[in-house]
Amino acid sequence: MSTTSYQALDAWIDAHFDEQVRFLQELVRVPTDTPPGNNAPHAERTAELLQAFGFQAEKHPVPAQEVRDYGLQSITNLIVRRRWGEGRTVALNAHGDVVPPGEGWTHDPYGGEVADGKLYGRAAAVSKSDFSTYTFAVRALESLGAPLRGGVELHFTYDEEFGGELGPGWLLKQGLTQPDFLLAAGFSYQVVTAHNGCLQMEVTVHGKMAHAAIPDTGVDALHGAVAILNALYAQNQLYQQVSSKVPGINHPYLNVGRIEGGTNTNVVPGKVVLKLDRRMIPEENPAEVEAAIRKVITSAAAACPGITVDIKRLLLANSMQPLPGNQPLVAALQKHGEAVFGEPIPTSGTPLYTDVRLYVERGIPAAIYGAGPRTVLESNAKRADEHVVLEDLRRATQVVARALFDLLH
Numbered sequence: 001m002s003t004t005s006y007q008a009l010d011a012w013i014d015a016h017f018d019e020q021v022r023f024l025q026e027l028v029r030v031p032t033d034t035p036p037g038n039n040a041p042h043a044e045r046t047a048e049l050l051q052a053f054g055f056q057a058e059k060h061p062v063p064a065q066e067v068r069d070y071g072l073q074s075i076t077n078l079i080v081r082r083r084w085g086e087g088r089t090v091a092l093n094a095h096g097d098v099v100p101p102g103e104g105w106t107h108d109p110y111g112g113e114v115a116d117g118k119l120y121g122r123a124a125a126v127s128k129s130d131f132s133t134y135t136f137a138v139r140a141l142e143s144l145g146a147p148l149r150g151g152v153e154l155h156f157t158y159d160e161e162f163g164g165e166l167g168p169g170w171l172l173k174q175g176l177t178q179p180d181f182l183l184a185a186g187f188s189y190q191v192v193t194a195h196n197g198c199l200q201m202e203v204t205v206h207g208k209m210a211h212a213a214i215p216d217t218g219v220d221a222l223h224g225a226v227a228i229l230n231a232l233y234a235q236n237q238l239y240q241q242v243s244s245k246v247p248g249i250n251h252p253y254l255n256v257g258r259i260e261g262g263t264n265t266n267v268v269p270g271k272v273v274l275k276l277d278r279r280m281i282p283e284e285n286p287a288e289v290e291a292a293i294r295k296v297i298t299s300a301a302a303a304c305p306g307i308t309v310d311i312k313r314l315l316l317a318n319s320m321q322p323l324p325g326n327q328p329l330v331a332a333l334q335k336h337g338e339a340v341f342g343e344p345i346p347t348s349g350t351p352l353y354t355d356v357r358l359y360v361e362r363g364i365p366a367a368i369y370g371a372g373p374r375t376v377l378e379s380n381a382k383r384a385d386e387h388v389v390l391e392d393l394r395r396a397t398q399v400v401a402r403a404l405f406d407l408l409h
Contacts, residue, residue: 087150
């Protein structure tokens with residue numbers, strides 16, 4: 001019976017794949033650049049599209065002041081609940097917010113253009129693709145008309161780029177969900193069960209403005225910033241000597257992603273602001289990492305007369321390690337991944353950080369799996385010409401539908 005059911009799921013997805021592609025195109029065509037983070041319109045459009053499938057999406061707007069205090073403009077998270085009786089609940093989470101497209105695109109980042117078997121657009125791979133993977137997997141499951149035990153929840157959220165606290169974190173904090181398993185947007189050639197943590201900080205370097213003709217009357221904040229940067233980059237070299245035991249994760253690393261300051265070319269800069277991102281392997285202690293970074297910065301600043309610094313934490317996202325209870329979910333994904341893709345699907349870690357940690361921190365066994373390539377690099381995620389290979393989208397949808405059948409049958 002099961003083999004026949006798997007074949008029926010595959011056949012339904014094949015028959016409705018053009019519709020699935022059109023659904024994804026519509027999702028890509030509504031921008032969700034974060035920042036600025038005006039993402040409620042995308043949630044409205046998603047709910048409208050889901051309604052056409054007979055899926056009623058609960059709309060959970062985060063209070064406006066809370067969103068503004070967070071640095072964004074609007075967030076409405078969605079939950080779709082499908083219930084077929086007593087049994088476990090499996091939640092499927094994908095995020096709609098994305099980084100701005102940036103430069104260098106050869107395809108419209110909001111066009112959803114299909115070319116050479118690929119669908120192009122910002123979030124085509126990460127992770128609007130899995131809005132469609134998960135939606136059509138659930139539709140396929142329901143098409144069987146088979147007796148099922150338990151239920152599925154679709155969690156479509158809009159705060160992954162800023163850390164997830166107003167996305168899944170908000171839904172969990174409000175008591176709106178407490179599933180037995182969580183599957184989150186990922187890549188179709190691996191089942192991810194662990195990921196890095198992330199510490200983001202803003203460092204404001206203070207000096208004293210002065211006319212460039214009489215620089216000795218000022219204190220050059222940029223000179224202080226250079227000393228801090230040199231110390232941070234030296235620390236980054238040391239991180240390469242630390243190795244993680246988690247497959248797929250190598251070593252800690254640090255990136256300074258934004259620098260701004262000064263007022264004009266003929267003025268000694270009185271203030272420079274640095275924003276840094278420190279990725280933490282699962283074996284590291286976040287409090288110790290933050291204390292060490294602060295010490296590096298303050299020590300470098302202290303060596304520059306007249307320089308002072310303010311250090312502000314922007315984000316602290318814990319790493320994720322697998323909970324023992326995730327085995328039924330992982331085993332189902334691996335079994336059907338190998339059957340559909342024709343090759344073993346390994347478990348691994350990823351150097352990314354994700355919303356999934358928020359579920360795991362509440363004791364919910366989780367895994368990361370969805371449409372996509374073998375690596376982030378292949379999909380051009382967060383780069384120009386981001387895309388998803390349509391055949392990967394189709395097969396990942398089949399794997400998720402089959403896994404849900406096993407978990408709920």
